Ligand SMILES: Cc1ncc(COP(=O)(O)O)c(C=O)c1O
């Protein structure tokens with residue numbers, strides 16, 4: 001556990017003390033998301049390669065010496081993080097690169113990377129004495145918050161677009177959240193949630209507003225580094241919606257650099273769907289700001305036209321010397337079975353978008369033959385069965401009769 005020292009605006013550098021009601025920068029408004037900064041010199045003495053190699057905690061909390069929690073007792077019992085990082089030689093050789101690693105974050109308890117953030121969110125709510133926590137979400141932040149609120153004994157209010165996949169909405173109801181299906185898109189759900197949170201005084205779990213949540217997401221980067229014995233990959237691919245996950249990866253690698261646990265920053269590549277690509281456009285146009293627009297993609301989790309954490313997303317890409325790439329919905333869909341068949345990892349559309357982006361860049365010859373790549377699969381495929389079905393053929397239908405079966409496979 002580490003007491004955050006300062007919250008610092010990612011745009012103008014203004015500094016704030018970590019009071020419960022402090023979410024964003026006064027000068028920059030909602031655009032001015034805050035970084036959580038610590039006393040690195042003190043933490044450095046405690047958090048070392050040797051101390052980590054001795055810890056028995058096989059969850060993201062193994063990094064709690066550089067996480068913004070004040071007391072271990074509030075850590076939820078639901079295990080999160082330390083998800084597998086699989087090397088895949090088959091795909092590395094198929095796409096002509098050095099090494100490929102797949103980080104399966106769909107293995108988290110509610111089946112997405114968002115669990116890392118929600119786990120921190122509920123700890124902060126408890127620390128700040130709040131009983132109700134709320135968020136807007138394309139679906140996964142919602143299902144993870146409802147799960148973690150349940151184990152931490154908090155009431156949750158969740159605002160999701162009416163069209164969120166039914167598996168995700170069902171998860172919310174199962175965990176006992178108060179679920180609001182908003183007749184509109186994610187941007188409208190976000191605005192309604194923000195108004196309700198302000199009006200009723202609930203704790204805000206929106207990752208693009210609450211600075212502590214990215215501190216949960218950063219552990220994904222820390223795990224990648226530690227699982228590779230601190231020899232970080234050359235590039236990391238991850239899908240981008242609001243920009244919090246990619247911002248978290250950058251913060252994780254940045255903290256490790258500051259602690260002296262790694263010696264370079266991997267190039268972070270953000271992957272967006274063609275129909276929802278404001279971050280990609282800002283990178284390609286070298287623009288300081290992101291233009292908000294419409295969103296239309298099968299990958300519901302990254303169907304975001306107004307990315308609220310755009311400042312952290314642009315910084316992650318630019319400061320790591322990374323890039324952004326878009327993929328068509330067909331490329332996302334075809335990535336689902338390809339990744340599943342080659343690695344056993346079944347991702348939802350946004351979950352495999354990072355892999356689709358990697359594949360596109362590799363096929364275009366934009367990745368070196370000797371490069372080591374990590375791809376983060378951000379959510380499990382069972383979250384969105386309707387999309388998965390579009391990416392595969394049909395099962396054979398057969399009477400319980402061996403003769404019929406023999407004819408069927410002969411003609412298959
Ligand atoms: C499975 C999945 N992948 C990627 C993302 C994108 O994350 P962010 O909105 O932080 O950019 C999300 C966000 O909901 C998600 O659920």
Ligand SMILES: [Zn+2]
Nearest residue numbers: 009012025028
């Ligand atoms: Zn600011």
